[in-house]
Amino acid sequence: TTNNLLSAGDLALEGRVAIDPIRTLHTTTLSEFKMPQNTVDQIDGLLNECEDMLNGVKLIQELSPKSKDQLVSYGERCAVRIMAARLNQIGVPAQAFDAWEVGIQTDSDFNDARLLPSYSDAVRQAFSKVDEGVVAVVTGFIGHDPNSKITTLGRGGSDLTATAIGSALRIDEIQVWKDVDGILSSDPRLVANAVPVNRVSYEEASELAYFGAQVLHPVAMQPAMKENVPVRVKNSYNPSAPGTLIMDGSPEDRLVTAITYKRGVKLMDITSTQMVGTYGFLAQVFGDFANRKLIVDVLASSEVSVSLTLDKKQNLDSIDCLLADLQPYAQVALKEDKSILTLIADVERSSEVLATVFRVFNSEDIKVEMMSQGASKVNISFILSDDDLEKAVLELHKCFFEDVCVVAPITSDAKKLELVKEKEAP
The missing domain is CATH 3.40.1160.10 (Acetylglutamate kinase-like)
Incomplete structure (x- = not known):
C-alpha cells in the first residue's frame, strides 16, 4: 500500500488522481471479511481524506516532504483498523491506535524523523490507560512531531516502532x-x-x-x-x-555468524598533496564530508591518505561538490561499481578468519581493493568489484557454513597440530 500511495502522489503531480486501486484493495478486504459498519465508515473516511489530499496535490502541483509523510500514513492507519476489527471478529479483544496516541513522538525531519527522548515516558503513560486484556494494534513507522504533524521514520521504520514501544514498556x-x-x-x-x-x-x-x-x-x-x-x-x-x-x-562460540553485502558503492581514495607531517588533513577531509552531508560506510586511513566508501543512496551533486572541495589539498580517485562484503565474525579470532578468506580470494582470483576492521568488535569488511561479489559470497559461505571449502580452512587446532608436527620432526 505504501508504494501505491507514493505512486498516487507522483500521478497527482502529473495531474491525475488515482485513488481507485487503493480504494478497491481496502473495500475488497472489508467485504471479504464482512467487517462491521463502523470499521467500513472509518476506512471510507480515511480514504476520502486521502483523495482530498491528492486533489490538493494536483491543484498546487507540489508534494512536500511533510505532505508525503501524511500521504503514506493512510496505508498504516487503514491497516490497523482492519486488523483490530478482524481480531475482534475471531474473539480476540483488540483496539487500533495511531502511533502518536501511544506516545510515539519525533522531531520534524519529515521522511526520516527520529524519536524524541521523551517518547519512552509518553509510551508508558499511554499504555497505562490501555486495558491489559486488549491487544493494541499500533501503526508502524509513523509518529507526530511537536506540532502534531505526521512524520515517518523512513522505510523499515515499523521495526523501530516495535522495538521502541517494547523497550519503553520493558516487556x-x-x-x-x-x-x-x-x-x-x-x-x-x-x-x-x-x-x-x-x-x-x-x-x-x-x-x-x-x-x-x-x-x-x-x-x-x-x-x-x-x-x-x-x-x-x-x-x-x-x-x-x-x-x-x-x-x-x-x-x-563460532568463527563467522553471517555474511552480508552492499552492492553499487563508490570507493574514494583521497591522498594529501601537503607535506608529510602536516597536521589537520583528516579533520579537513571529514569536515568537508560533514558540510556536504555525505555519510561514509567503511574507511581505512593513514597520516596522508584515506580510502572510504559511499553507498548509492548518496546525493550525486553533493559528491561532485565534495570533489571540488577536496581538490585544493588532495588528489582524489573515485571508483564506481564496487561492493562491500562484510563478515560478522569473532574478531578475536580474526587471524583464522582472514587466513581462510584470503586463501579463497587467491584461489578464485578475487581482488581486494580495501579492507577494514575497525572499532566494531564483530565485523570485517572487504571492498571488491561488483563483478566479483557473487562468487566471493558463495565461496566464503561454503567454507564457513557448508563444509565444502575450495581451500582447507585454517583453524587454531590445525595450527597447533602443525606446530607439534614441526617440533616432532627430526
Missing part, C-alpha cells in the same frame, strides 16, 4: 515477524543454502542491518539495546520456526 521479548526464518547466514536470494542463525548479539544484529541485511531496520536495535530487551525475529509464513533471538552478550 519480556519483542517479536518482529518477517518472511524468512529469522536472521540467516547470508541473503537467501543469492545463497540457496543460507541457514538460520539461532542467536546473535545486539551489536551483530546492528552491523548486519547496516551492511545490507534486509531483516531489520538499521536503527531498530538501539531502543532494545538501551533497555536490554531481547528481540526475536520470526517468520510469518512459518510460525513454528524458532527464529533468531537477539540479546545482550556473545551468544555462541
Whole structure:
C-alpha cells in the first residue's frame, strides 16, 4: 500500500488522481471479511481524506516532504483498523491506535524523523490507560512531531516502532515477524543454502542491518539495546520456526555468524598533496564530508591518505561538490561499481578468519581493493568489484557454513597440530 500511495502522489503531480486501486484493495478486504459498519465508515473516511489530499496535490502541483509523510500514513492507519476489527471478529479483544496516541513522538525531519527522548515516558503513560486484556494494534513507522504533524521514520521504520514501544514498556521479548526464518547466514536470494542463525548479539544484529541485511531496520536495535530487551525475529509464513533471538552478550562460540553485502558503492581514495607531517588533513577531509552531508560506510586511513566508501543512496551533486572541495589539498580517485562484503565474525579470532578468506580470494582470483576492521568488535569488511561479489559470497559461505571449502580452512587446532608436527620432526 505504501508504494501505491507514493505512486498516487507522483500521478497527482502529473495531474491525475488515482485513488481507485487503493480504494478497491481496502473495500475488497472489508467485504471479504464482512467487517462491521463502523470499521467500513472509518476506512471510507480515511480514504476520502486521502483523495482530498491528492486533489490538493494536483491543484498546487507540489508534494512536500511533510505532505508525503501524511500521504503514506493512510496505508498504516487503514491497516490497523482492519486488523483490530478482524481480531475482534475471531474473539480476540483488540483496539487500533495511531502511533502518536501511544506516545510515539519525533522531531520534524519529515521522511526520516527520529524519536524524541521523551517518547519512552509518553509510551508508558499511554499504555497505562490501555486495558491489559486488549491487544493494541499500533501503526508502524509513523509518529507526530511537536506540532502534531505526521512524520515517518523512513522505510523499515515499523521495526523501530516495535522495538521502541517494547523497550519503553520493558516487556519480556519483542517479536518482529518477517518472511524468512529469522536472521540467516547470508541473503537467501543469492545463497540457496543460507541457514538460520539461532542467536546473535545486539551489536551483530546492528552491523548486519547496516551492511545490507534486509531483516531489520538499521536503527531498530538501539531502543532494545538501551533497555536490554531481547528481540526475536520470526517468520510469518512459518510460525513454528524458532527464529533468531537477539540479546545482550556473545551468544555462541563460532568463527563467522553471517555474511552480508552492499552492492553499487563508490570507493574514494583521497591522498594529501601537503607535506608529510602536516597536521589537520583528516579533520579537513571529514569536515568537508560533514558540510556536504555525505555519510561514509567503511574507511581505512593513514597520516596522508584515506580510502572510504559511499553507498548509492548518496546525493550525486553533493559528491561532485565534495570533489571540488577536496581538490585544493588532495588528489582524489573515485571508483564506481564496487561492493562491500562484510563478515560478522569473532574478531578475536580474526587471524583464522582472514587466513581462510584470503586463501579463497587467491584461489578464485578475487581482488581486494580495501579492507577494514575497525572499532566494531564483530565485523570485517572487504571492498571488491561488483563483478566479483557473487562468487566471493558463495565461496566464503561454503567454507564457513557448508563444509565444502575450495581451500582447507585454517583453524587454531590445525595450527597447533602443525606446530607439534614441526617440533616432532627430526
